[in-house]
Amino acid sequence: MATLQEQRRAIAEGMRRSRAATGEAQRNATGNSIIEQRTGRAVADDINRLTKPPQQRRTLRPVEPVGSLPPSRGRGVYKPPAAGGTAGIASPLTEEAATRAYYPNRLIASTDGAVFFSVRAVKTLTMRDANDAEVVLELTDAIA
Template sequence: MPTPADQRRATAEALQRSRQGTSEASRRAAGEAMVARRTGRNEVDDINALVSQPRQRRSLPAVDPRGSVPAQRGRGNYAAPQSTGGGIAAPLTERLRAGGKADRAYYPDGVTFYSNDYMLAVQIQPLHTLTMIDADGAEVPFVFGVPGDV
């Protein structure tokens, strides 16, 4: 039967053998990692994995024309604008008819407005059209809706 000293010696030798294999493998791995780091092999592999090859350009397939009229370039007649700009030129002035009266048109029927308690009533004849003249001399009609028909 082995003595306790022999048992301790055998255990120490077994631990040393197990550590020696692991440390040798780790030393080899560390050496390979240093070589790879110095040469940049890992970075090149990583970049090549990220970069995809450019796609090949292919032309689109030809589409047969549909319908009775083939495609053609558009044509049109150009008409120059009538004025220098769009919109109404300020200031607006009210046009007067012969005799100095304003050019206004009213709705034929009057409109009656009542107060909330129907104690007061006001009847008016609402304005339908008011014609003004802008700074360029063009007529600008204003057409109003009937009040209360909102």
């Protein structure tokens, strides 16, 4: 039979052997957890597990390119412009002498009523355009 001292040595040796295998595994697990904390990989994975995955965007259908129309032959009927210059007034306009007509004179009071003055507004104005056609301007009585 072994002595008490030999029994204690055997027990200590057995404990050392059993601890050696688990100690290395614990050190590796601790190192891996520290690396995950530093890189944030575990936190990102946890957050991604909690959120809904983003929906895939659907692409639009392609639109056919729009360009100019291909050249084609015209289908209109040509009408030459009417002779005689009835299309409008040709610039410049020149006033004919002594052709103005006026509305009747009106007495207008100042804002405070202390002064009155006479105003004569133009009624019609006769002018000639570049084609020597008569142009009559009829104006409204703005004072009335």
